[in-house]
Amino acid sequence: MAAFPAVLRSEWTKIRTVASTTWTLASALVVTVGLGALLCSFTASRFKDMTAAEKLSFDPIMISFAGMSLGQLAMIVFGVLVVGTEYGSGMIRTSLAAVPRRGTFLLGKLTAATALALAVGLATSFLSFFIGQALLGDHGTDLGREHALRAVLGAGLYMALIALFSMGVTAVLRSSILALGILMPFFFLISNILHAFASTRKVAQYFPDQAGSKIMQTVPDAVNQVQAPYGPWGGLGIMALWVLAAVAGGYLVLRKRDA
Numbered sequence: 001m002a003a004f005p006a007v008l009r010s011e012w013t014k015i016r017t018v019a020s021t022t023w024t025l026a027s028a029l030v031v032t033v034g035l036g037a038l039l040c041s042f043t044a045s046r047f048k049d050m051t052a053a054e055k056l057s058f059d060p061i062m063i064s065f066a067g068m069s070l071g072q073l074a075m076i077v078f079g080v081l082v083v084g085t086e087y088g089s090g091m092i093r094t095s096l097a098a099v100p101r102r103g104t105f106l107l108g109k110l111t112a113a114t115a116l117a118l119a120v121g122l123a124t125s126f127l128s129f130f131i132g133q134a135l136l137g138d139h140g141t142d143l144g145r146e147h148a149l150r151a152v153l154g155a156g157l158y159m160a161l162i163a164l165f166s167m168g169v170t171a172v173l174r175s176s177i178l179a180l181g182i183l184m185p186f187f188f189l190i191s192n193i194l195h196a197f198a199s200t201r202k203v204a205q206y207f208p209d210q211a212g213s214k215i216m217q218t219v220p221d222a223v224n225q226v227q228a229p230y231g232p233w234g235g236l237g238i239m240a241l242w243v244l245a246a247v248a249g250g251y252l253v254l255r256k257r258d259a
Contacts, residue, residue: 007107021082024081035066036066039063040131040133043136043139047139060141061151064129064133071124075159080183082109113163114167117163118160121160125154129152150218151217151232154215155216162208166179171251172249187209209239212238213235
């Protein structure tokens with residue numbers, strides 16, 4: 001029986017030796033920081049043209065994380081590849097032969113990948129914040145502002161949870177193509193479309209991305225933001241429940257089905 005530290009080392013080796021996983025994490029950082037910087041620069045240039053109401057409800061921290069909407073897609077791809085590659089390559093049979101206890105195998109894989117996603121997520125969130133606030137100039141803020149540190153740390157945690165959720169879903173579906181075919185449209189299109197209409201918003205606001213992203217918001221009535229019946233930590237808690245359900249489902253499928 002493989003010891004858990006040995007499983008962690010094995011999974012870490014798998015992740016770092018696959019070029020696609022490295023590139024997706026790098027893409028998550030570059031896209032999130034780059035798009036956030038672009039929007040902060042644009043906002044600073046047109047700030048004087050904003051209405052008084054828009055200025056009063058302006059959230060300089062949330063705008064620096066505007067690139068998260070695209071950056072999270074790279075995190076989804078990372079999560080899918082970490083698990084889906086095992087099935088696509090047939091490596092899953094070798095992995096389970098080396099680690100017969102399937103729960104230990106899955107826990108090791110998810111722990112190693114989530115730790116890496118969290119490290120990249122935190123690096124992304126802090127870079128997005130500092131670069132964004134620098135570009136906003138006099139309209140920006142700093143970490144000393146109320147709730148600022150919570151928002152920055154929460155943004156990094158949000159990215160890690162997105163990756164972990166994607167790993168759980170892929171473990172359930174056992175296919176990278178199928179997982180991407182469901183997760184990409186769900187996060188990029190369906191969630192945003194349903195949240196845009198009042199008739200469906202009451203459901204959409206409990207989706208993992210809509211709920212979890214509230215952790216990055218520091219102005220409750222910010223421009224283009226809709227009030228939710230829960231706070232920042234409540235929203236992250238809702239997202240965590242989605243993640244827990246996905247991981248539990250992945251474990252049950254792995255335990256019950258042959259490799």
